[in-house]
Amino acid sequence: MNRHNHHTTWCARGHRCNLGEHRSEEIVVDLPRRARAVLVRVRANNGREHAEIRIRVALAPAELAARRQLTGLLSDVRQAVTRAAITGR
Numbered sequence: 001m002n003r004h005n006h007h008t009t010w011c012a013r014g015h016r017c018n019l020g021e022h023r024s025e026e027i028v029v030d031l032p033r034r035a036r037a038v039l040v041r042v043r044a045n046n047g048r049e050h051a052e053i054r055i056r057v058a059l060a061p062a063e064l065a066a067r068r069q070l071t072g073l074l075s076d077v078r079q080a081v082t083r084a085a086i087t088g089r
Contacts (some may be wrong), residue, residue, distance in 0.1 A: 011042055021044025034058050051084070 011022040024041040033056045043049045057073060059066040 008043060011043075 007017070008018045008022055010061060011017060022043040027039040029035075029037040029082045035055070036055075040052045041049065042052050055073075055077070057069065059069055
């Protein structure tokens with residue numbers, strides 16, 4: 001068994017580990033009726049680790065306001081991903 005098949009200290013084990021991946025427990029940020037973010041740390045079967053993030057945000061009912069929200073969200077996500085990628089080097 002190679003080192004990538006062993007559970008890590010942060011691995012949630014059980015059904016979360018599949019297809020050679022190891023996955024942490026979900027870290028959830030929940031703002032009821034407004035937004036929710038879920039982060040999971042993953043080690044792929046090739047040993048590469050990454051963060052998997054799902055974000056759900058309630059959009060404004062007006063189309064223009066919703067588009068502005070989406071534009072701001074995309075900008076914020078782009079900044080976060082860029083910052084994390086630079087830090088990871």
